Amino acid sequence: MVCVAMRSPDNLLARAIVAPGRLLPFGSEADGARRIAAMLSAATSLLRRRPTAGAADVLWALWSSAKVADSWRDAALAGGRAGARADRDLDAVLELFAAAETLAERLPGSSAAAFVTHVTAQELAADSVTVRSSTSECVSVLTPHAAAGREWRHVAVVGLQEGAWPDLRLRGSLLGSEHLVDLLAGRERSVHAAQTAIRHDEARLLHVAVTRSRERLIVTAVQSDDEQPSAYLDVVEPRLSGDARPFTEVERPLTLVGAVGALRREVVTSPTSMTSEGTGAPSRAARTLAVLADHGVRGAAPETWWGLRSLTTAAPRVAGDTPVAVSPSGLVDFGKCQLRWLLTRVGGDGPSVGAAAIGTLVHEVIADADAPVDDSVIGQETGGEPVDRGRLSEALDARWARLGLDGGWRERAKRADAEAMLDRAVTYFSAASQDGWVRVGAEVSLRHTLGRAEIRGVVDRVEAGADGRLRIIDFKTGSSKPRLDEVARHAQLGCYQVVVAGGAFGDGLESAGAALVQLGKAGTGQIARSVQAQPPLAADDDPQWAERLIIESADVMAGAQFQARVGDSCRTCPVRTSCPVAPEGVVLQ
Ligand code: SF4
CATH class of the missing domain: 3.90.320 (Lambda Exonuclease; Chain A)
Structure with missing residues (x-):
């Protein structure tokens, strides 16, 4: 009789990583697994040579054998979504090294295993690489619930959008405690009753939010093809005379992506007025884009603009009379x-x-x-x-x-x-x-x-x-x-x-x-x-x-x-x- 033990994919992957020979038959789809195997191998060989190696040394062995430093740096400099992800990844690595150093200062001679135990036992990150400013002169970013009971001189309630506030979706909690509360309070339980309760809750939250300011309240909403202001905007500031609400044009965001977008808009809206020596805005925008493209900034090079690409093919998907x-x-x-x-x-x-x-x-x-x-x-x-x-x-x-x-x-x-x-x-x-x-x-x-x-x-x-x-x-x-x-x-x-x-x-x-x-x-x-x-x-x-x-x-x-x-x-x-x-x-x- 042959017994075949069923193993989960995670289990099989873990076994392949600790015995990298098993990854040999695979192609590029196993590159990630091979990299992890190489990292583990570097760390274990260090610990074999120096069993007392500290967490920072082991982390360095892992990091250098991962060979991602150059690609992450290039991605971070190029910007865009991939750049933001690379930034976050680099921050996370720095944070890990900082945590290892902090532990070594607190417990000199502590082992790498002690560091693993220390990190896995944390329910909240103990430290951050981000330099924190003093809290007395800063802007508090809070939910309405968290703002309840507090006051500020100036308060901005942002994103008063249709569908977001009021958010009338029915919701519940994992354990359904709201049903228990309804039962004990003798409240009716029906879809209509639940929607009414949510509407009241949302109105109460709005009241909490707009009554937090002592001097000035700013409420913002966006109107675009995809978004509409909430009806609550008229509750906060009724337009009694029937006048249309004035709009504020939003400046482009102060990000690399926003800057590239604005420059591209400038170029494509007046392409005929551009010259290589021109001093008009489109010409200057084109030259700036060229510089950014030379530095590998994502989206700056015209070859990457979808709108300029021609169809790869206009042929039918299935030719002739083929079934x-x-x-x-x-x-x-x-x-x-x-x-x-x-x-x-x-x-x-x-x-x-x-x-x-x-x-x-x-x-x-x-x-x-x-x-x-x-x-x-x-x-x-x-x-x-x-x-x-x-x-x-x-x-x-x-x-x-x-x-x-x-x-x-x-x-x-x-x-x-x-x-x-x-x-x-x-x-x-x-x-x-x-x-x-x-x-x-x-x-x-x-x-x-x-x-x-x-x-x-x-x-x-x-x-x-x-x-x-x-x-x-x-x-x-x-x-x-x-x-x-x-x-x-x-x-x-x-x-x-x-x-x-x-x-x-x-x-x-x-x-x-x-x-x-x-x-x-x-x-x-x-x-x-x-x-x-x-x-x-x-x-x-x-x-x-x-x-x-x-x-x-x-x-x-x-x-x-x-x-x-x-x-x-x-x-x-x-x-x-x-x-x-x-x-x-x-x-x-
Ligand atoms: S592909 Fe079709 S289903 Fe998907 S978002 Fe577009 S219109 Fe909707």
């Missing part, structure tokens, strides 16, 4: 936003983490325990036996380490989420069985051609009704679900039905509809409300809608232009920085 790969779930994403669909298809959303990874695991567990993975069973009765709930948990156990979670209450909460999904799955299996559905397949691959669309995917579960018609089930493990009125034209479900009718699961088989089963937080205790069923296409007023959608989508997917469609999905969009209609990506316009 276009279409996945049923991709159709939903494509319908919401074509640009997001395109960018996430090529890696824009990064690896799946957190909830998505747990969802994948739950899908695997259900598929293994629910039905044999065998396309040949389609059309035959293979189900019927009740699913063993305990077996599902065991299957989850066997895979859980793959998530690489670090233990503690967070991991326990995620495990509870996964178990709740399995509970809902088992409840669904039993309800479907009672309704006469028999599972005839799980994790079944599908492939079907329609126009240019080559539909490919994997179906979570295929069920047959008493009349032999097939129903496709898709398990969802997320926390949101389509609205009820969207289900009848849900692209993924419609696509499944087209595939069934097209003979992908056997000639002559008819579709009995398709359904989403919400196993995640979008599901409820009542399984009937967690099943979102689409009736058979034949019963729709327009039975061809799904076929048309697939054919038209495939044509656009093959093209050269993809629309960015603003909608609900923008809030959680992973490619906002590459989207010209999102504030984060507006530079691409």
